[in-house]
Amino acid sequence: MLSTRGFEGLTLRAVAAEMGASTGLLTHYFPSKKALVAHALEVLDRRSLARPRRLAPAEGEPPPEGLARLRAALLDVLPLDGPGRAGNRIWVGSWDVALADPELAGAHAARYARARGLLTECVEAARRLGELPAGPPADEVAAAAQAFVLGLVVQALFAPAEFPARRQTGLLDDYLARLVAGGDGDRHAGGHGGGSSA
């Protein structure tokens, strides 16, 4: 229900009806819509962690590291298939409720900070492996990469026909190729710092 009607359509009554339970029983476990929302997001979090992930190595192969791991972690966020779209639709839909509630907002902020922490590790590893050049602090690179995929999620949810999986992956690979190429030494974009390397 959340993946089609959103949090807007999430009422204790609707959930009870869907479960074939009484509203009274449901209210016993979830005294408020907020408690229900928090629970729904926790379930989604656990389900996301449990599903087969691109981060997991194929059988017999070593786990990806460095740049390959960074790419896998970022791909993992994108709505590349049905479950990816449904899960992302719920996350994006939860932002309205979460921004109106300090506790839920804090939980979201902590999730994104954790994810940035993982991305930061990947960037640092990629630099140690010589796959990424030195440049801005690794956590800045991680924050930028996270912004990029979050925004791509939103674009792809609103215009799925314009942003099929292939295009999303291509955009991400372009993004990573720019990281690989470096070129952030000239921080001021107005400064004509570039050659034409492409």
Place this chain on the structure above:
Amino acid sequence: MLSTRGFEGLTLRAVAAEMGASTGLLTHYFPSKKALVAHALEVLDRRSLARPRRLAPAEGEPPPEGLARLRAALLDVLPLDGPGRAGNRIWVGSWDVALADPELAGAHAARYARARGLLTECVEAARRLGELPAGPPADEVAAAAQAFVLGLVVQALFAPAEFPARRQTGLLDDYLARLVAGGDGDRHAGGHGGGSSA
């Protein structure tokens, strides 16, 4: 109200109370919550277009073009100040309702497509001016830049202390510097295409 309680808290009754009008009167103009939401977004759209924008030239100066216009258009999206935060909070909050409704979703998709059109023009102009190197199609560069700022909006709304205006601007300038430097000729990030230019 929308910028604090979100669409979740938007009810005809609450709006009527805030306006000092009767629910009956409000229902006369907005027969459904959806009609109210659509109207709220239109008002916000008009207000965004009317406010002093970074795209507008300072007095006596020529309007920005090319890369400077691209930067101004992207900066204009970010929650760099109070009104920017309030407006963005409403936009982000509207995604839940909009994704549940094909008509509202279509209106949002059209808005983002228009914005990508403007960004595409900027990229093309910047290339003509020699400010940006050749590379992927201009509309791909525009889509990627839009993804980047949309995701940065979300990050900044959830973690305002971590993403003050200065950091948002710095991240955007890093992003633009990478565009200026090019380096997307090697599309596969796994391909060790980079030097260390930074």
